[in-house]
Amino acid sequence: MLAGNSIGKEFVVTSFGESHGKYIGVVVDGCPAGLPLSETDVQAELDRRLPLQPKIVSGRIEKDAVQILSGVFNGFTTGAPISMTVENKEADSSDYEAIKDLPRPGHADYTARIKYGGFSDYRGGGRFSGRVTVAMIMAGAVAKKLLRVFDVDVLAYTKAIGNVVMSKSLGFEEIRKRRYEAAVRCPDLACAEAMEEAIVKARKEGDSLGGIIECLALNVPAGVGEPLFDSLDADLAKMLLTIPAVKGVEFGAGFKAAELRGSENNDAYLMRKGKIDTLTNNAGGILGGISSGMPIMVRVAVKPTPSIAKEQRTVNLPKMENTTMKITGRHDPCVVPKAVPVVESAVAIILADHMIRAGFIPKVLKERK
Ligand SMILES: Cc1cc2nc3c(=O)[nH]c(=O)nc-3n(C[C@H](O)[C@H](O)[C@H](O)COP(=O)(O)O)c2cc1C
Numbered sequence: 001m002l003a004g005n006s007i008g009k010e011f012v013v014t015s016f017g018e019s020h021g022k023y024i025g026v027v028v029d030g031c032p033a034g035l036p037l038s039e040t041d042v043q044a045e046l047d048r049r050l051p052l053q054p055k056i057v058s059g060r061i062e063k064d065a066v067q068i069l070s071g072v073f074n075g076f077t078t079g080a081p082i083s084m085t086v087e088n089k090e091a092d093s094s095d096y097e098a099i100k101d102l103p104r105p106g107h108a109d110y111t112a113r114i115k116y117g118g119f120s121d122y123r124g125g126g127r128f129s130g131r132v133t134v135a136m137i138m139a140g141a142v143a144k145k146l147l148r149v150f151d152v153d154v155l156a157y158t159k160a161i162g163n164v165v166m167s168k169s170l171g172f173e174e175i176r177k178r179r180y181e182a183a184v185r186c187p188d189l190a191c192a193e194a195m196e197e198a199i200v201k202a203r204k205e206g207d208s209l210g211g212i213i214e215c216l217a218l219n220v221p222a223g224v225g226e227p228l229f230d231s232l233d234a235d236l237a238k239m240l241l242t243i244p245a246v247k248g249v250e251f252g253a254g255f256k257a258a259e260l261r262g263s264e265n266n267d268a269y270l271m272r273k274g275k276i277d278t279l280t281n282n283a284g285g286i287l288g289g290i291s292s293g294m295p296i297m298v299r300v301a302v303k304p305t306p307s308i309a310k311e312q313r314t315v316n317l318p319k320m321e322n323t324t325m326k327i328t329g330r331h332d333p334c335v336v337p338k339a340v341p342v343v344e345s346a347v348a349i350i351l352a353d354h355m356i357r358a359g360f361i362p363k364v365l366k367e368r369k
Contacts, residue, residue: 007239009230011143011353015135019124020091024064026084027134028142030356031071033079034365035146042066042084045141046134048180048341056183057332063089064134064167077142084138088131093123095329102314102325106306108244113317121301128334130244132231133342140345145350150361152351155179156215156344157297158186158336162202165212172218172295185340203333206309210245211336213343214299217351221284222276222293224351224358231289232296232354238299238360239346245335252284298347302339305306309329 006014010030017024046064064086071082100122101109108128112120120126141160144154157179158168168188170178175187182192182200195211202209225232237249257265260282267278278294285296307327316323333336 002105005266007242008349008353011146011349012358013136013139013349015132017085017132017135018087018121018126019088019129019131020093020096021088021121023085023087024131026139027081028071028084028139028260029081031077031079031082031142031146031352032356032363032365033077033150033284034368035142036075037068037072037077037082037142037145038075038197039066039068041066041145042138042141043098045144046086049137049338051136056203056334056337057118057187058198066138082203084141086134086138091097091124092330093248094276095327096123099325099327101317101319102323103317104307104325104327105312105314106303110317123217126264128244130338133243133339133345134241136342136345136349140341140348143345145353146361147348147355149365150221150355151219152307154215154348154351154357155218156185156213156340156347158184158192158195158211158340159214160212161186161334161336162209162211162304163200164195164198166191166192169333174218179340184334184336185336192202199334202304208305208331209334209336210302210304210310211334212299213336213340214300215343215347217285217296217347220291220293220296220351220355221360222291224354224360225286225288225290225309226354226357228248228289231286232350233284233286233289233290235350235354236296236347238309239350240298240343242357243342245303245305245338245339246300247303249298251286251296251298253282253285254299257282284310296347296351300339300343302336307334 012029014027043066067085071080071085155175166186166188178187182189182190182196186192233251240249265282267280269284281294285292285294311324311326314325
């Protein structure tokens with residue numbers, strides 16, 4: 001049985017690396033041959049994770065430089081496994097020695113220690129750190145480039161930070177253009193300012209905030225998704241829930257659908273410019289686990305960063321005694337902005353896998369002349 005570090009059936013992504021280990025890496029197996037791919041493509045996606053505004057992120061700058069080790073020859077994917085790494089240059093493990101026996105509330109320290117009998121690398125959260133999302137972004141860069149060949153675009157952005165919610169509705173073009181302009185990754189720039197203020201305030205109070213990220217996948221053809229256990233929404237939800245701190249996933253009207261009547265929730269069909277369209281998109285572009293041809297719309301709920309400066313209760317594990325802790329070190333007061341490109345990558349990886357499985361993407365993109 002696989003140990004749980006891989007996802008996908010035809011576009012298979014295997015992640016490795018820990019927060020303070022030597023490298024974070026990923027292997028992408030099953031990417032079709034003939035896709036133009038360079039380190040610059042992957043680097044551009046990694047740079048989207050870079051903190052732009054020191055007030056709202058941790059002191060860890062994470063200027064990651066990707067290296068493609070295999071699977072690309074003469075500027076094109078070869079069809080062989082693509083392996084990529086970034087070196088962890090900035091790890092500072094000093095803060096973790098003092099708290100190695102005190103599990104941080106809300107983090108995975110306690111559960112990892114139980115599961116791996118104390119052998120897991122606890123430095124910086126080890127395998128349970130937000131750093132593992134660097135691997136998702138590298139694989140996502142390949143998936144996004146592949147999807148673009150088929151006109152599929154994946155756009156994520158911040159919809160809410162704490163109780164500051166973006167209520168303005170923006171068109172796809174505006175979202176595409178503006179989503180990375182503000183440090184909080186909200187394309188409504190006025191709302192982005194209020195979000196930033198909320199993060200700064202929480203940080204000053206030694207606290208943290210969560211939020212909501214919305215992701216749209218445009219031009220996904222109708223008919224992508226496999227039966228029942230491999231349905232498109234099930235696989236998307238699984239992938240999105242692997243992102244550390246993601247606690248909920250909803251499609252289209254999502255949990256609100258439970259309050260609606262069928263007549264309000266159903267997306268009525270109509271012909272528009274000779275094509276089937278729907279009046280609304282409460283289904284979020286997926287029906288019966290299969291894409292409908294409408295935009296796929298998925299939202300994730302991200303919890304507030306567990307590591308906070310405020311004093312919290314915990315237990316000294318070797319002594320089995322109650323105690324308290326204050327967490328120092330470099331932690332993001334809100335992980336939502338850094339998670340936006342991760343959500344884009346996660347959705348792109350699953351769409352690439354399913355479009356290959358459904359026969360929309362061939363194993364060789366174009367014969368080499
Ligand atoms: C991009 C990103 C950055 C993160 N940075 C931090 C951090 O600085 N400090 C922290 O305590 N948690 C951080 N997290 C969240 C933890 O990794 C996560 O809450 C923890 O592994 C427990 O997993 P769970 O919340 O999914 O249950 C980050 C998550 C992501 C996606």
